[in-house]
Each structure stands twice: as C-alpha cells, then as structure tokens.
Amino acid sequence: xxxxxxxxxxxxxxxxxxxxxxxxxxxxxxxxxxxxxxxxxxxxxxxxxxxxxxxxxxxxxxxxxxxxxxxxxxxxxxxxxxxxxxxxxxxxxxxxxxxxxxxxxxxxxxxxxxxxxxxxxxxxxxxxxxxxxxxxxxxxxxxxxxxxxxxxxxxxxxxxxxxxxxxxxxxxxxxxxxxx
Amino acid sequence: xxxxxxxxxxxxxxxxxxxxxxxxxxxxxxxxxxxxxxxxxxxxxxxxxxxxxxxxxxxxxxxxxxxxxxxxxxxxxxxxxxxxxxxxxxxxxxxxxxxxxxxxxxxxxxxxxxxxxxxxxxxxxxxxxxxxxxxxxxxxxxxxxxxxxxxxxxxxxxxxxxxxxxxxxxxxxxxxxxxxxxxxxxxxxxxxxxxxxxxxxxxxxxxxxxxxxxxxxxxxxxxxxxxxxxxxxxxxxxxxxxxxxxxxxxxxxxxxxxxxxxxxxxxxxxxxxxxxxxxxxxxxxxxxxxxxxxxxxxxxxxxxxxxxxxxxxxxxxxxxxxxxxxxxxxxxxxxx
Amino acid sequence: xxxxxxxxxxxxxxxxxxxxxxxxxxxxxxxxxxxxxxxxxxxxxxxxxxxxxxxxxxxxxxxxxxxxxxxxxxxxxxxxxxxxxxxxxxxxxxxxxxxxxxxxxxxxxxxxxxxxxxxxxxxxxxxxxxxxxxxxxxxxxxxxxxxxxxxxxxxxxxxxxxxxxxxxxxxxxxxxxxxxxxxxxxxxxxxxxxxxxxxxxxxxxxxxxxxxxxxxxxxxxxxxxxxxxxx
Numbered sequence: 180x181x182x183x184x185x186x187x188x189x190x191x192x193x194x195x196x197x198x199x200x201x202x203x204x205x206x207x208x209x210x211x212x213x214x215x216x217x218x219x220x221x222x223x224x225x226x227x228x229x230x231x232x233x234x235x236x237x238x239x240x241x242x243x244x245x246x247x248x249x250x251x252x253x254x255x256x257x258x259x260x261x262x263x264x265x266x267x268x269x270x271x272x273x274x275x276x277x278x279x280x281x282x283x284x285x286x287x288x289x290x291x292x293x294x295x296x297x298x299x300x301x302x303x304x305x306x307x308x309x310x311x312x313x314x315x316x317x318x319x320x321x322x323x324x325x326x327x328x329x330x331x332x333x334x335x336x337x338x339x340x341x342x343x344x345x346x347x348x349x350x351x352x353x354x355x356x357x358x359x
Numbered sequence: 360x361x362x363x364x365x366x367x368x369x370x371x372x373x374x375x376x377x378x379x380x381x382x383x384x385x386x387x388x389x390x391x392x393x394x395x396x397x398x399x400x401x402x403x404x405x406x407x408x409x410x411x412x413x414x415x416x417x418x419x420x421x422x423x424x425x426x427x428x429x430x431x432x433x434x435x436x437x438x439x440x441x442x443x444x445x446x447x448x449x450x451x452x453x454x455x456x457x458x459x460x461x462x463x464x465x466x467x468x469x470x471x472x473x474x475x476x477x478x479x480x481x482x483x484x485x486x487x488x489x490x491x492x493x494x495x496x497x498x499x500x501x502x503x504x505x506x507x508x509x510x511x512x513x514x515x516x517x518x519x520x521x522x523x524x525x526x527x528x529x530x531x532x533x534x535x536x537x538x539x540x541x542x543x544x545x546x547x548x549x550x551x552x553x554x555x556x557x558x559x560x561x562x563x564x565x566x567x568x569x570x571x572x573x574x575x576x577x578x579x580x581x582x583x584x585x586x587x588x589x590x591x592x593x594x595x596x597x598x599x600x601x602x603x604x605x606x607x608x609x610x611x612x613x614x615x616x617x618x619x620x621x622x623x624x625x626x627x628x629x630x631x632x633x634x635x636x637x638x639x640x641x642x643x644x645x646x647x648x649x650x651x652x653x654x655x656x657x658x659x660x661x662x663x664x665x666x667x668x669x670x671x672x673x674x675x676x677x678x679x680x681x682x683x684x685x686x687x688x689x690x691x692x693x694x695x
Numbered sequence: 696x697x698x699x700x701x702x703x704x705x706x707x708x709x710x711x712x713x714x715x716x717x718x719x720x721x722x723x724x725x726x727x728x729x730x731x732x733x734x735x736x737x738x739x740x741x742x743x744x745x746x747x748x749x750x751x752x753x754x755x756x757x758x759x760x761x762x763x764x765x766x767x768x769x770x771x772x773x774x775x776x777x778x779x780x781x782x783x784x785x786x787x788x789x790x791x792x793x794x795x796x797x798x799x800x801x802x803x804x805x806x807x808x809x810x811x812x813x814x815x816x817x818x819x820x821x822x823x824x825x826x827x828x829x830x831x832x833x834x835x836x837x838x839x840x841x842x843x844x845x846x847x848x849x850x851x852x853x854x855x856x857x858x859x860x861x862x863x864x865x866x867x868x869x870x871x872x873x874x875x876x877x878x879x880x881x882x883x884x885x886x887x888x889x890x891x892x893x894x895x896x897x898x899x900x901x902x903x904x905x906x907x908x909x910x911x912x913x914x915x916x917x918x919x920x921x922x923x924x925x926x
Contacts, residue, residue, distance in 0.1 A: 192920065198917040222902055228735075229739055229920055230735060230738040230739045230742065233742040233743060233746075234738075234742050236742075236746065237742050237745060237746055272704070272739075272743055275703065275704035275705060275743070275747070276704060276743050276746045276747040276750065277746070278746065278750070313746075313750075314750055315746055315749050315750065316749055316754070456850070460897065482849050482851060482856045483849075484858075485848055485849065485867045486867070487848075487867055494805070495850075496849065498850045498851070499850045499897070499898075499900065500897050501849070501851040501852050501853050501854070502853075502856075503852075503853035503894050503895075504852065504853065504895075504896065504897045505896070506895075507894055508897070519897060536857065537857070538857030538858075541856075541857045541858065541859045541860075541875060542859045542860060542861050542862065542863055542873075543859070543863065543876060543879060543880070546879055549892065550855075552892070553853065553891075553892055553894065556892070556894060557853075557894050565857060611864045612857065612858045612859060612860045613857070613859070613860070613861070632794070635720070641798075
C-alpha cells in the first residue's frame with residue numbers, strides 16, 4: 180500500500196444555470212464533497228467540447244464530470260441533450276484509447292439540488308479512486324504548427340485565427356466549498 | 360454438333376424461338392409446370408441425380424439456380440448440362456451480380472453449345488445476403504438489358520457491341536422473374552410490360568399466397584397486353600410449417616401471407632402432442648401440400664396464367680404429390 | 696463534398712508503431728465540413744492517440760496542423776520545411792489529400808487516418824448520404840434527378856428490382872430508401888413517368904473507373920509556353 184491515499188484529480192464541467200449553482204449551494208449549506216474536484220463553469224453543457232474533455236485527461240485529470248440541467252430543463256432547450264451524446268461518444272473513445280469510460284460521467288441536477296450534487300460528486304470520486312490513476316505519463320503537450328506565413332496567411336486567415344478559449348477556471352474555494 | 364442441331368431446329372421451326380420443351384408446351388396452349396433445382400455447394404453429381412429423379416416426368420423444365428441468395432454453389436450451366444444428360448430440361452438462371460457482359464455472352468454461347476435453351480434473366484440477390492458479403496458485385500447490365508442483349512444475340516445474330524455472331528446467334532427462350540407484390544405495387548404490372556418489351560418470352564413470379572392481390576396484378580397485366588407476348592407462370596410453393604409461413608410474411612419483401620393460411624398451418628398440428636415431432640411435421644407438410652394444390656386449382660382459372668412454377672425449396676419430394684393431385688400429371692409430350 | 700470518417704484508434708495506433716514523432720495534417724475543406732478531418736477533429740484524434748500510445752508503452756509525439764486544402768500542392772508545400780523532424784505524416788484528409796502529400800514529399804511516409812467513403816451530401820443533422828460515384832457519364836437526365844448508380848446497391852438502370860420493401864425501403868438495408876421507388880415517384884409527380892417505359896441501354900462504363908485513372912486536361916488553363924516568335 181502506498182503511504183498516501185490516491186487523491187484523484189477530477190474536473191467537473193458545470194452548467195452555470197444549474198450544476199454550478201448547485202455546487203455553490205452545496206458549499207453554503209455545508210454538504211461536503213471532495214476537495215479534489217475542480218469546477219469549470221460553462222454557459223451550458225451544450226458548450227462541452229469533446230476536445231476539451233480529452234485534453235483534460237491528457238493534462239492529468241483522472242475523471243471528468245459533465246454536470247447539466249435536468250432533462251427537459253435546459254436553459255437553451257437541448258444543450259444538455261447534446262452534451263449527453265458527446266459524453267457517450269467520448270466515453271467510447273476512452274475505451275478505444277485504453278482508459279475506462281467510467282472515468283467520464285454526465286449528471287443532471289437543478290440549481291436547488293446542492294445535496295444531490297455533493298452526493299453524486301462524492302460517489303464519482305469514489306469510483307475514480309477505485310479505478311486508480313490513468314497510467315498516463317505526464318508529458319508536455321505537442322505544439323500546433325503554424326502555417327507557412329507568407330503563402331498561407333491570405334488563404335488561411337480564418338483557420339489561423341486563434342481558437343479563443345471561453346472557458347474560465349474557477350477556484351473551488353471561491354464558491355464556498357468546504358472540505359477540510 | 361450440338362450447335363448444328365440447334366441451327367437446324369431454328370430453320371425448321373421458324374415460329375418457335377428456341378424449340379425447347381417448355382416453349383413447345385406453352386406454344387401448344389398447355390398449362391405448363393416448371394420446378395426448381397438448387398445445385399449443391401460442392402461438385403457432388405449424386406445430389407443432382409437425386410433431385411432430377413424426383414422432378415423428371417412431373418415438370419416440363421426445371422430452373423437451375425445461379426448462386427442463389429449469393430451463396431456459392433455448382434454453376435447453373437454446369438448443373439444444367441448434367442440435368443440434360445439425365446433427360447430433364449433445364450431453365451438456366453443467369454444473374455447480373457456475378458458476370459459482366461463478356462462473361463454473360465460467352466457463358467450463353469457455351470450453354471447453347473450444350474443444348475441449353477431456356478434462360479432466366481435475373482439481377483440476382485444482393486451478395487450481402489450470401490456467404491461472401493465482401494464480394495464486389497458486377498451489375499454491368501441489369502436484367503432488362505440482359506434480356507435485350509440475349510434477344511439481339513438470338514434475333515439479330517449480334518453481340519452486345521453490335522458485332523455479328525458469325526454462324527448465327529444461339530436459340531434461346533428468354534425468361535424473366537417478377538415480384539407482383541413488392542412496393543410500389545401499382546407499378547409492378549408496368550414493370551412486367553417493360554420486361555416484355557425488353558425481350559422476355561416467359562415470366563415466373565414470386566411465390567403467391569395472396570390470391571386476391573395476384574388476381575388484381577394479373578388483371579392489370581392482361582389489360583396492358585403483356586400476356587399477348589409473354590407466358591406468365593405463377594409461382595407457388597408448399598409451406599412446411601406455420602413458422603415458415605410467418606417467416607416468409609415477415610422477411611420476404613412484398614410478400615403477404617394471409618392470416619387464413621397461417622391459421623390453417625397452425626390448425627394442422629392441433630391435437631398432436633408437441634413431443635411427437637415426426638407426426639407434427641407430417642401433418643404440417645400434408646396441409647402445406649393441400650394448400651398448394653388448392654392454389655394451383657385457383658390459378659388455372661386466372662386469365663393470363665399460362666402455367667405454374669413450383670418452388671419446393673429443399674423439398675423436391677413435394678413436387679410429385681402436388682403435380683399429381685392438381686391433375687397436371689402426366690405431362691403432355693410436344694414432339695418437335 | 697467528399698465524405699470520410701475516422702479509422703478506429705486501434706488501426707491508427709498500429710500504423711504508428713515504431714514512430715517517435717509524427718505530424719498530423721488535417722484539411723479545412725470537405726472533411727472539415729463532414730467533421731472527420733478539420734481542426735477540431737485533428738485535436739481530438741491527436742489527443743486520443745497521444746494517450747493511447749502512451750498507455751501502450753510506446754508513446755508517439757504528435758504535432759498538429761491543418762491546411763486549407765490538402766489536395767492542392769500550393770497549400771501543402773510549406774510543410775516540407777519542417778518534415779525532417781518527423782518520422783511520418785498522419786493525414787486527416789481524404790484519399791486525395793493523402794496522395795497529394797505523398798506526391799509532394801517523396802521522402803516522408805504518409806499514413807491515412809481516415810476512410811474516404813463517398814461523394815455525398817448531408818441528408819439531415821449528423822447524417823451524410825452518397826449521391827454520386829463519378830461514373831463520368833451523368834444519367835440524371837433520365838432518372839428524375841436521382842442517381843441509381845450511387846443509390847441503388849445493384850446499380851440498376853431499369854429498376855426497381857423485386858426487393859423493394861413496404862414504404863419503398865431497400866431490402867439490402869432498410870435504412871436506405873429504394874432509389875428506384877423514389878425515381879418512379881418523382882417522375883410520376885413530374886408527369887413524365889412514361890419515359891421510364893423505355894429500356895435504358897447498357898451503360899458505357901469506360902468513362903467510369905473501369906477505363907483506368909481518369910484525367911481531364913484543359914488547354915485553356917495550362918501555363919502558356921513561350922514560342923520563340925512570341926518575344
């Protein structure tokens with residue numbers, strides 16, 4: 180047995196309209212969930228990019244949670260349904276990669292379900308603890324090769340445009356998370 | 360030598376296309392009967408001999424399937440030659456799936472050299488249903504174009520490219536298949552007409568269980584004048600069991616098997632212990648044969664029907680009782 | 696457009712065995728709009744491959760780039776400057792793109808990450824269907840604008856066959872509609888159904904791939920050669 184218990188790195192992509200608020204509520208109403216869970220706020224889980232999920236694993240996450248509104252309650256009608264499909268797709272991809280699809284899960288909560296959020300987050304963390312580390316050796320990510328400047332700038336203006344990342348990372352402490 | 364014989368036939372009986380037994384029977388206005396022989400999945404001659412012994416004398420000609428359902432079997436022409444030697448006339452099936460126009464024409468010349476005259480032109484079941492689903496299909500021609508090509512070989516003495524067949528074209532009695540029930544149903548009589556235009560001399564239909572729908576189909580076909588140039592042989596097939604009836608209803612495109620027929624097949628085994636498989640099978644098959652005979656009796660009365668084509672799939676033993684009980688035995692002899 | 700989809704990760708992983716460093720090249724044209732080989736898919740696939748090869752104990756370093764049109768030399772030639780550091784190019788272009796890369800870079804191995812499927816169009820969100828096989832002798836004029844060469848599994852020119860199921864589905868795959876069912880319906884709608892009673896003659900397949908690799912030469916577009924007298 181290792182000296183220290185495995186503390187998994189878990190990233191939760193949370194919809195601002197529900198899960199993000201639920202996490203906040205969990206904190207303020209003192210429902211505990213694991214400290215290792217880090218929250219990324221999205222305007223809607225429909226914004227979930229499959230590439231973001233994979234890169235999250237590549238950058239060292241042991242589990243990824245996508246938390247959206249209850250079915251039928253999406254602020255944008257069907258964003259959470261799209262997210263569900265993408266989570267299923269990436270889950271299959273994880274299996275092909277050699278990672279377990281259980282490392283990725285979609286949950287649905289409302290803004291008022293703070294306790295439920297804490298419960299699901301803890302349960303997921305336990306699952307990941309049982310699965311253990313991903314086994315990936317951490318490496319610097321590869322570089323993106325810019326296109327030949329002189330020839331392709333004109334042709335390629337749009338493709339060259341930097342893909343602005345509209346995700347913003349939130350410090351878990353700032354949303355009243357309380358696990359000692 | 361055979362080639363000479365064939366040419367002789369053609370010159371002496373100019374009114375006949377090929378002078379095959381099937382053609383003579385139809386030309387004489389007799390109610391024709393054809394059967395079907397599926398060649399073995401090996402080169403066992405005995406299988407052919409056994410099946411010939413069950414059909415000979417009870418049918419005017421027997422279809423020899425061509426890799427039916429896309430499963431590799433002894434070639435239809437090879438099996439057809441064996442059958443001729445046994446004294447039964449073959450109807451060679453020729454699919455567009457496995458050959459291009461070169462192979463088709465050379466095969467037809469080879470078949471004609473062996474005395475084969477009846478050819479049934481088919482597009483062929485798709486290879487995905489068979490045992491080589493990864494095969495490349497050909498479909499250089501479709502069945503209409505195949506019929507037209509054979510017609511021009513026979514009547515114009517020319518290959519598909521227009522080049523002359525020195526020494527004359529092969530004597531052929533050209534057949535087509537028709538599914539009266541596939542969607543869109545309203546176009547099926549038109550399609551039959553198109554096959555007549557393409558060069559069909561006779562047509563064999565898909566197995567018929569729904570007599571009412573078939574009668575409607577025939578009515579329209581007769582009205583279109585199809586039967587003036589084409590002999591329609593109505594397809595029949597004895598059911599082995601209620602399960603087979605349901606399977607055909609559910610899995611064969613366009614096929615409707617009326618509830619009444621399924622009920623009759625179910626009733627046939629009522630009261631027989633499910634333990635006694637043999638007795639159940641016998642009762643079930645007897646009922647299947649009875650239904651088939653009744654259908655033939657009805658078909659004889661349908662305007663435009665020139666005969667029947669019996670498809671007793673892997674059950675050639677059924678041919679004899681069906682033909683006999685339907686009053687179609689002995690088969691007429693039409694001497695040349 | 697040309698429609699493609701990605702090969703299974705396992706297949707690509709096999710191709711990459713023994714390679715240390717690979718350049719993945721996506722294409723911003725057809726395969727980008729069918730979500731198989733554009734910028735987003737390059738990112739997704741490369742991320743997956745880096746992890747998969749790492750977990751297999753044979754990590755491959757993979758760099759990513761996208762060109763606007765992988766099938767044209769002008770758009771890919773700049774890649775040549777960097778190729779020394781790579782063991783291979785992994786192309787996320789169609790089969791044409793893969794070959795253009797191979798033609799341009801004779802000293803670099805080019806591997807296909809996609810299976811090129813067909814020339815087609817989206818028939819709904821997330822669904823693409825074949826519409827053309829490039830037979831080189833278009834017959835849509837006779838078939839009401841619906842192509843039986845690409846849409847009928849038997850390529851019938853005088854269809855339909857007897858395998859049309861209820862509602863006009865093809866027996867080969869109930870998910871695909873019978874092309875000939877639709878041809879008849881459409882020509883009926885246009886009141887030109889009687890044209891279908893004509894037997895369409897055998898097709899000249901020499902303009903199709905049966906005639907060998909096809910080529911189009913347009914003299915009017917070629918670089919003019921300077922004659923001596925023209926100076």
